[in-house]
Amino acid sequence: MKPAPFAWCAPATLDEALDLLAGHADAARILAGGQTLGPLLNMRLATPSILIDINGIGELAGLHPDLAGLTIGALTRQSTLEDDPALAALQPLIAMAIPHIAHRAVRNRGTVGGSLAHADPAAEWPALVTLLGAQLLARSKSRGMRLIGADEFFITHLTTALAPDELLCEVRVPPSPPGAGYAVLEFARRHGDFAVAGAMVRLTSDAGGKLTDPRLVLFGTGRRALRARRAEAMLAGASAGTALFAAAAATAATEIDPYDDLHASAEYRRHLAEVLASRALEEALARMNGKRHD
Ligand SMILES: Cc1cc2nc3c(=O)[nH]c(=O)nc-3n(C[C@H](O)[C@H](O)[C@H](O)COP(=O)(O)OP(=O)(O)OC[C@H]3O[C@@H](n4cnc5c(N)ncnc54)[C@H](O)[C@@H]3O)c2cc1C
Structure with missing residues (x-):
């Protein structure tokens, strides 16, 4: 057509x-x-x-690190981020997630703002900004400038808090906490496909080894990427360990509202969510403890 x-x-x-x-x-x-x-x-x-x-509006593209974190222009291409050697140190989770987005040819044109505004629940960017606690800056003639927290930005499948006359202009990501360990794991039927289900994790710990502000986001498992807050509450203040991670992953799988589609049943997505969450927690711990450097 x-x-x-x-x-x-x-x-x-x-x-x-x-x-x-x-x-x-x-x-x-x-x-x-x-x-x-x-x-x-x-x-x-x-x-x-x-x-x-909007492709001719240069001011909408680019990365700007400062003391408040990293600002990413909405028109920044996925491949620009992928090729930036500084990104892995600034925002390790973003650097880890970008290669999971489609194929290089799509990443050469596809933008951060396009992915966020489209709000596909299986896409990586909505999960990233949700986990990282980013703020999204929208502008319009009627409202001026509006900062929207990632938690409020995604309403449901393909629906955001953007008004019809609003343009998403930039994403503001807070700095990565010192010593944080990250992981992103997903299952897709073919390389470059959207995830059937995915999990992202950030772990940090205090001097006594207790987990502080743990973050666990599941995506592709409901109508929007979801912070598994009950699972996070189980992890917060606890000592990391396989039994705890298994229990938290099982709890996280009860927090989602997965759907059936051509690719997988809801039941299979729930199973994947638990397995991926548990493995992502282990991976993030290994990175936090300096036992993994990939
Ligand atoms: C084969 C294929 C595989 C893919 N696999 C994945 C994947 O695995 N993971 C993933 O995350 N994505 C995947 N995608 C989607 C890809 O990442 C797209 O690039 C992205 O979703 C849209 O970005 P875009 O810049 O092309 O936006 P466009 O297609 O130009 O726009 C998408 C929507 O967002 C709106 N929009 C765009 N920019 C703004 C803005 N600044 N403010 C307000 N509204 C705006 C548009 O009006 C439109 O409604 C895939 C795409 C293809 C074709």
């Missing part, structure tokens, strides 16, 4: 883009990398009358 007819605008500045959105919000779609929107247009699952192509 071919897309339904649409007008195409390529604003050169953020201000122009926001003006266009203000004038056409309900009829317009933002075009970033086009890796998701392109197929949606071709299949006429999206029929906007105007496309606002």
Whole structure:
């Protein structure tokens, strides 16, 4: 199929883009990398009358580390992050997760903002910003600037808190805590496919070896990436160990609301979630203790 007819605008500045959105919000779609929107247009699952192509707005792209953490422009390509040698030291989990996103050809065009705005529950970026406690900066003519916490940004499957006239402009990720160990594990049917289920973990500990502020996020297992807060509560203040991790993973699997689809049953997703969570906890511990360096 071919897309339904649409007008195409390529604003050169953020201000122009926001003006266009203000004038056409309900009829317009933002075009970033086009890796998701392109197929949606071709299949006429999206029929906007105007496309606002933000690829010429240079200020929306790039990485800016500072004392408050790392700011990532919404138009930053996945491959730009993948190729940045500084990323692994700044935000190890992001560096670990990017290679799981699709194939290199998709990562060459696909953007951080496009992935977040699309809000696929099996995508890596929603899980990343949820685990890392990031804030998402949106701008519009009517509301000005709005910082939205990752916990509030994702409403449900393919639905975010962005208003129709809002443009997602950047992601602000707090600094990685000293000594943190991370892991991302997922199961996909083929390399480059979306995860059937995945788990991300961050572990830190105090001087006495007790876990502090543990984070466990499951994705592909419900209508949005989910922090398994009951499992996190079991881990917080405890000494790490295989029995504890197994119990926390089993609890995490009760917190999700998985679905059946062509790729897997809900029951299988719940099983995967438990296995991946338990393994991710072990991996993150090994990295926190300096026993793994990959
Ligand atoms: C074969 C294939 C495999 C894939 N596998 C994975 C995978 O394993 N994991 C994964 O996470 N993703 C995967 N993807 C999706 C890929 O990461 C896309 O690049 C991403 O979801 C969309 O990014 P984009 O820049 O191409 O956005 P676009 O396609 O341009 O836009 C996507 C949506 O977001 C909106 N949008 C874009 N930017 C903004 C903005 N700044 N503000 C507001 N709204 C905006 C658009 O209007 C549109 O509705 C895959 C895609 C393909 C084609």
